Amino acid sequence: MIRLQNIHKSYITGTNKLHVLKGIDLHIKKGELVSIMGSSGSGKSTLLNILGLLDNHDEGVYELNNEEIKSMSETKAAKLRNNLLGFVFQSFNLISFKNAMENVALPLYYQKVSRKKRNKLALEYLDKMGLKEWAHHMPNELSGGQKQRVAVARAMITEPKIILADEPTGALDSKTSVEVMELLKEINKSGITVIIVTHENDIAHMTDRIINLKDGRIESIVENNKINNTESVQIPIQE
Amino acid sequence: MFDLDKWQEITAALKKNKLRTILTGLGVMFGILILVTLLGIGRGFQNNIQSSLGNFATNSTVFWVERTTKAYKGLPRNRFYRFTNDDLVALKQGIPELEHIAPDINGWSGGATHNTFRNEKKGNFRIKGTSPEMNMVNPVEVISGRFINENDLKEFRKVITIGPRVKELMFEEDEDPIGQYLKVNGIFFKIIGEIKPLSNNMGNRDDIIQLPYTTLQQLYNYGDKFYVFLATAKVGESVAELEDKIFEILARRHSIHPEDNQAIGHFNIAKIFNKIFGLFNSIGFLFWVIGFGVLITGVIGVSNIMHVVVKERTKELGIKRAIGAKPALVVGQIINESVFLTTFAGFWGLVLGVVIVELIGKATEGSPNPQILNPYVDINVAFIALGVLVFFGVLAGLLPAQRAIKIKPVDALRYE
Ligand SMILES: Nc1ncnc2c1ncn2[C@@H]1O[C@H](COP(=O)(O)OP(=O)(O)OP(=O)(O)O)[C@@H](O)[C@H]1O
């Protein structure tokens, strides 16, 4: 599903150049549940943003769903994001002036799905998240856990192949965190690839594979008592 | 097509900061309001000037007698002379460019007393000798009956036309004056027409009594003489050249030194007309410039506000792009907002402007000496203004929209 070869990324701020990703090689199979760990500033979000086509890499080969991602138009990228990817963010990123249902339905608006149809579908997804009664509430009337479940529903509604979550539990207490993780695991069970950035060990250990980043490189990859991971490629520890 | 989703996006964004939206809208509204009002008033000024000029022939000149200042052909200087009816014939035959020529002869007003009587009624009116040709130069409108014709002139008929004020003072409201008689300066005249002056020029006022100038000459013992006449040039001919030719012929006929310019007074009315037309063209132009300037200021306000709005919503737009909003959609949405704001505000400015112009019209309607007459808003101007607004609405949204999609989604998402 995802294949990275020698990915490099630098940020240029003024005259300074910050080399953040220093050659990432990674292969993530369809249906995997992967976590990315590492200390703050190690480049986790940067990597996830590149995977999510929100940012572009400077060097290396990125293959997404058997298609090489090179410099592409924003229109094309938006379409791929809409069809292929679902995002869950630490800060939820719901639209404040839309209610839960409208937030969940929004990605379908960009697919030109009729209002009635997409609202119906949004209600179904909210129901799955146990949020049916909250469909017509505005985001500021929801708790953190509820907001994140709305965000998950929004990520799910287009039936994406991959869910990308950047510290989805970062703003939640441990109990709610576990709930959201269970949700993501369930989604994964339905065959969707899920990639989670986190720096909580408990969260990481709920995934199949932990990719440890350090200073822009993959330091190690840990398999979590999984047998059928023959497809995943063990990358030798660098340095 | 009405799209509820689009509509919601627009109103949600504008509602977010109501006060700012309203203030910006007011900017555009006042812009268009001022533009429309200025143009309406400008039209009113123009109507006023045009109506006071009436249908007075613009390519005309007026001649009058003065004393000679040079001795010539054995005749002394400081000599007095008068124009004659034969001069009219000679000028007409001698100058092909001459279109109309008409003597302007005034009768006696009664001074402090009255000069016109009918039964118990009496009045003091302006008495003028006229001719069909005079009516081509300084026309009046015939309300009923007829105007003075060539036969009246030839036969020295004692007939008159009367202005509205004369009718009002000398007749009852339901009385028909046509065929009735008025005693003017002691002589009975038959009324053949009711007229209304179309301009205020050369003493054409509502209190006018006109009679054939030949009749006037005869009754007042003027012989075939007169002091003043009006002449017009044919279309496309220069009035200045016409004046030169008239001077030449008159000088010859009255033994005036060819260089004695002061002996024959004349005045090029066309020149004044051109000045006036030039003036209100430039006033009109100025009004356009001012109105347009104010409008542009409003539009710049909208662009500014869109800039701020887009900046504030960077994160929201980032979220939308992350979940699949294409750049074209984002740009379209911002432009929609800006066009909606400008046209909505502009529309109300237009409506208010029309109302104000109407009110000005109503307020000045009854006044006896209006500076503004029938101001109105040209429907074309209104549409042009609206078109301009939409155009600038797009422009005002385009720049901030371009900015919004230029930044990467990841940067937009990170924006706080
Ligand atoms: N847009 C940017 N411009 C400049 N520098 C950036 C930008 N985004 C990230 N960086 C820098 O790149 C490095 C990696 O950032 P990144 O966000 O990927 O770290 P992270 O591993 O997600 O950290 P955290 O756990 O704190 O979220 C950091 O030093 C950060 O300051």
Ligand SMILES: [Mg+2]
């Ligand atoms: Mg991060």
